[in-house]
Amino acid sequence: MQANISSALKWLHLNLDRAGAWVAPLSLRVFLAWEFLEAGLEKWNGENWFQSIQAAFPFPFNYVPATLNWQLSMWAELLCSIALLVGLGTRLSALILIAVTVVATAAVHWPADWSTLSELAQGYSISNKGYGNYKLPLIYLVALLPLLFTGAGKLSLDALIERCVKRR
Template sequence: MAGLIHTVFLLVAALERYGQPLALLGLRLLLAWEFWQAGRGKLRGENWFADIQDAFPFPFNLLPAEWSWQLATWTELIAAALLVLGLATRLGSLALIVLTGVAWASVHAGLGYNVCDNGWKLPLIYLIMLLPLLFGGAGRLSLDHWLRTHLSSCRQC
């Protein structure tokens, strides 16, 4: 019985040591893929923002549709790359939170919860997934962590 308890404690210790970094990496990679795909679609597609420009919340409704399109496209692409690298993760997450909020307000808000109806379920999921990255950072498996560790050890030199 003592051996089983010891094994359980070892397993819990391993999960505590490696679980959070792996979970944050998985979260970053999944979000990066989703936003990268959306950005690539905009990069290759036609600008449909002119049709919904009036629905954008202030101050985004003041921008020309082409600017909004480019801003959304490059925010999705650059922030997705930052999430993959775990570099400036909080900044990238914040940018995607703002972008998702604008999308929610201008495209998804009046369509209900259902994904099949282009409702607000996915934007809600993305926002909730981005919050741990905004508040907690990218985790140990990231350039943010490496830079922080490297720069703090360089200051002691």
């Protein structure tokens, strides 16, 4: 009985590992592509509001014209989200989206005034109560890290290109 349970657990572990090599990075890529594509399309169809927050951008973006910042952000979100979705240039796309997210967090989502960790912790929310709202950008940053460090996974154009290059 104990041997059956042990072998069943080994089988489960092995198959979860195999599936995880495909499913885990793909699910992260789809989740992040959806989010960043939506943000890019919102900028594409919307009006530039970066001028009102230009001073809040971290260096060197606070010296870049607001229109250029808007374009850089929009195109990064649009192109990198599509690249993530198909798994092409995944590590570079993740790095670019990390930079976009850090700038957005510093400019828009981080609490403007806080003096204690308790006040800072109030910004870890999805609200607009004056304490910031950096919870979602932090989730995106954490979700981008595995793609940056381990790549797109087996179900990606990156993996297909790698397999084709190794065959030569």
